[in-house]
Amino acid sequence: MATxxxxxxxxxxxxxxxxxxxxxxxxxxxxxxxxxxxxxxxxILKVQEIxxxxxxxxxxxxxxxVRGVMNLRGAIVPVIDLRLRFGLESVEYTKTTxxxxxxxxxxxxxxxxxxxxxxxxxxxxxNNPADIKDPxxxxxxxxxxxxxxxxxxxxxxxMLLNVDRxxxxxxxxxxxxxxxxxxxxx
Amino acid sequence: xxxxxxxxxxTFFEESLExxxxxxxxxxxxxxxxxxxxxxVNTIFRAVHSIKGGSGTFGFKxxxxxxxxxxxxxxxxxxxxxxxxxxxxxxxxxxxxCLREMLMAxxxxxxxxxxxxxxxxxxxxxxxxxxxxxxxxxxRCTTAIQLPPVLADGWRISFRPHxxxxxxxxxxxxxxxxLAALGDLTVRPDxxxxxxxxxxxxxxxxxxxxxxxxxxxxxxxVAEVFAWVxxxxxxxxxxxxxxxxxxxxEQEVVAENAQQGELLLDRRGNDxxxxxxxxxxxxxxxxxxxxxxxKVDAVINLVGELVTTQSMLSALGVDFDMNRMDxxxxxxxxxxxxxxxxxxxxMRIRMLPISSVFxxxxxxxHDISEKxxxxxxxxxxxEQTEIDxxxxxxxxxxxxxxxxxxLDHGIEPPAERGAKPAMxxxxxxxxxxxxxxxxxxxxxxxxxxxEALRRKGLDAGLLxxxxxxxxxxxxxxxxxxxxxxxxxxxxxxxxxVGMDVVRRNIQDVGGSIQIASQPGRGSKIxxxxxxxLAILDGQLVSVGHDCYIIPLLSIVESVQIRAETVNRVAGKxxxxxxxxxxxxxxxxxxxxxxxGAVTNLEKGLLVxxxxxxxxxxxxxxxxxxxxxxxxxxLEKNFRRVAGVAGATILGDGRVGLILDISGLxxxxxxxx
Numbered sequence: 129m130a131t132x133x134x135x136x137x138x139x140x141x142x143x144x145x146x147x148x149x150x151x152x153x154x155x156x157x158x159x160x161x162x163x164x165x166x167x168x169x170x171x172i173l174k175v176q177e178i179x180x181x182x183x184x185x186x187x188x189x190x191x192x193x194v195r196g197v198m199n200l201r202g203a204i205v206p207v208i209d210l211r212l213r214f215g216l217e218s219v220e221y222t223k224t225t226x227x228x229x230x231x232x233x234x235x236x237x238x239x240x241x242x243x244x245x246x247x248x249x250x251x252x253x254x255n256n257p258a259d260i261k262d263p264x265x266x267x268x269x270x271x272x273x274x275x276x277x278x279x280x281x282x283x284x285x286x287m288l289l290n291v292d293r294x295x296x297x298x299x300x301x302x303x304x305x306x307x308x309x310x311x312x313x314x
Numbered sequence: 315x316x317x318x319x320x321x322x323x324x325t326f327f328e329e330s331l332e333x334x335x336x337x338x339x340x341x342x343x344x345x346x347x348x349x350x351x352x353x354x355v356n357t358i359f360r361a362v363h364s365i366k367g368g369s370g371t372f373g374f375k376x377x378x379x380x381x382x383x384x385x386x387x388x389x390x391x392x393x394x395x396x397x398x399x400x401x402x403x404x405x406x407x408x409x410x411x412c413l414r415e416m417l418m419a420x421x422x423x424x425x426x427x428x429x430x431x432x433x434x435x436x437x438x439x440x441x442x443x444x445x446x447x448x449x450x451x452x453x454r455c456t457t458a459i460q461l462p463p464v465l466a467d468g469w470r471i472s473f474r475p476h477x478x479x480x481x482x483x484x485x486x487x488x489x490x491x492x493l494a495a496l497g498d499l500t501v502r503p504d505x506x507x508x509x510x511x512x513x514x515x516x517x518x519x520x521x522x523x524x525x526x527x528x529x530x531x532x533x534x535x536v537a538e539v540f541a542w543v544x545x546x547x548x549x550x551x552x553x554x555x556x557x558x559x560x561x562x563x564e565q566e567v568v569a570e571n572a573q574q575g576e577l578l579l580d581r582r583g584n585d586x587x588x589x590x591x592x593x594x595x596x597x598x599x600x601x602x603x604x605x606x607x608x609k610v611d612a613v614i615n616l617v618g619e620l621v622t623t624q625s626m627l628s629a630l631g632v633d634f635d636m637n638r639m640d641x642x643x644x645x646x647x648x649x650x651x652x653x654x655x656x657x658x659x660x661m662r663i664r665m666l667p668i669s670s671v672f673x674x675x676x677x678x679x680h681d682i683s684e685k686x687x688x689x690x691x692x693x694x695x696x697e698q699t700e701i702d703x704x705x706x707x708x709x710x711x712x713x714x715x716x717x718x719x720x721l722d723h724g725i726e727p728p729a730e731r732g733a734k735p736a737m738x739x740x741x742x743x744x745x746x747x748x749x750x751x752x753x754x755x756x757x758x759x760x761x762x763x764x765e766a767l768r769r770k771g772l773d774a775g776l777l778x779x780x781x782x783x784x785x786x787x788x789x790x791x792x793x794x795x796x797x798x799x800x801x802x803x804x805x806x807x808x809x810x811v812g813m814d815v816v817r818r819n820i821q822d823v824g825g826s827i828q829i830a831s832q833p834g835r836g837s838k839i840x841x842x843x844x845x846x847l848a849i850l851d852g853q854l855v856s857v858g859h860d861c862y863i864i865p866l867l868s869i870v871e872s873v874q875i876r877a878e879t880v881n882r883v884a885g886k887x888x889x890x891x892x893x894x895x896x897x898x899x900x901x902x903x904x905x906x907x908x909x910g911a912v913t914n915l916e917k918g919l920l921v922x923x924x925x926x927x928x929x930x931x932x933x934x935x936x937x938x939x940x941x942x943x944x945x946x947x948l949e950k951n952f953r954r955v956a957g958v959a960g961a962t963i964l965g966d967g968r969v970g971l972i973l974d975i976s977g978l979x980x981x982x983x984x985x986x
Binding site for chain 2: 205297298
């Protein structure tokens, strides 16, 4: 199942096929990826494409987990480091580091946002929605508001993410409380 | 001739709205009381007539009916049968408003204020009736108002088209077909005008017709069928019983509508109205521009040149060797020139004269000054200055607000104007200067009340007591939300919301705003706008590992500085003594938290930039190349970033951020 090193063109073709199938098929499909050894999944219909990491342009006074903006065929797309977003330790970007480009619904219309992950793994089919379990309550120690559910697979567990929440620009700035205007005054 | 007229509905609305503007301008220019200026009245008449004709074609009956009364009134005016009274002008002006609402309602497929329409219509009819007794409107039945719909057994119609009827695209057969739908139609052609075959012009209409329509159709319905052609023909409609021959002199109608040829189309059955309305609603939001043919021709010429250059380059490419390097460079230069020219000309297509914004002001000033009991003259200049369509759409409301402010707060009532002429003056001026558009709103009123503003500023905690502030800093306060110096709130202005919105709107399109004021002599507000929004010349500068773009137009110069010319003013930031003035220094790397930047002032460069009439020196590492940049939105997928106006794609495919100079200066001012 590990597809580290698979070339991205093949991956994207595969992705489009799966997404097309998912739109018609019964059940749910999730693209899974690896972050600090854990598996996460996002709704495949949210995924636009997967790109290799290329250096981005830094945006001043943005939260630290916003790496910058990149050029996606003429559109300016912010890139978020998911490790930093989750408060995990950052790592050097390698050849397997990829940017998953997703569509995020917001009050200001749909946004296109890239998120940096360690590597993509596979497409996960969930035929029975009952297989998705609610995330357990960790109290305040762990932020679970971005996790929409948990799925157990043969070799472990996949956390399903709510990208609309996770990648909400408004929430990122609120959480950081780094408002550009204030930052400029200092 | 099956043409889908739906596609022309949008054009009809555009032309009608333009027509309304023309009418309004014409009406405001008409001196009441005096004998009517025939040219003016004719212009207004033509505008009404076009709207009437168009609305008839598209089946907007209410509009047709209403314009018909207006038209009749204007017709009387231009024939001198009716005096141009201020009452008539005011009623007509209100009718213009009403008509505009009706058209909007029809376009958006909503309901309009029918009682108001009816009331205005009554008033127009009353105006007409006052004169009717004097002139006698004759027994020509063309209006539903002069003769209420009469039910008769039928109508005898004498239809004598002018020779050139068909050149304007009208087709008698189509008219007859439509009449036939109203009842039992008998058509008798009259061949008497027919010349000998050798003399016959194939495009002329020699035939005339006597028609009998039996059935219950109203006179109004019959007249509507002829709505398009009534100026291109002699037409009488009379009840079947009376067989009097009408006096030909009375039927003489001046054919004037030159525009009729544009839009004469198939009139369909009854279902056409429903479909037209639907398509009109759908098309309402898609903006369109009318472009002068010269502009399009210029673009076509340039494309021709581009093609030539392209073939030159491909010829070079066939067997290229290093000896022909010069030629290649030459061709590439030419390509660059072509591309730039082409871009400029394509941009020009988006440019419209600012008169489309200015034209609403004569009316507004007229109405508001009357309401406030002030005498105000509006002077417009530079109406032909061209400006980007997007900017035009954004600039309208702010300008309305500024002019209202001038009317309400600026210009004093006649009694308070002292030595100045009782008639106040508001000027609106637009001009191009160094790649930007300037719009000035000036008045000769009382000017801004510096003391009142200062007090308000102190009350609101925006100013610190005991400190000296420059006029600019004080005037700046009027842009602060919630501050108004109006002593009483009127429905015109004074709520203290507005100037901040004005400034935001202008900044949204990349412009800036400045105030100058002299107590007792008036104030002048200058708006500076970029010529176009989409593309600008940029200077790339490097700051540490990052690269930013400064719009070339805001750069005054770039200098290397010596450390001793920079002073730190009591912990309030650095100031450079520069050409006899003190220039604040803004270190971009500090502002943007850039890493690896040059921090020694002597090692880097100071780019002097200007916005809102203020200058600041931006400290950067070095200058990079210059490049034409097309502005992309950073907000669409991300959010607005302070100090950044937008983003662009650089030559190497990476994203570059464009600096918001006026934003940076503002932030800098707030700090120091």
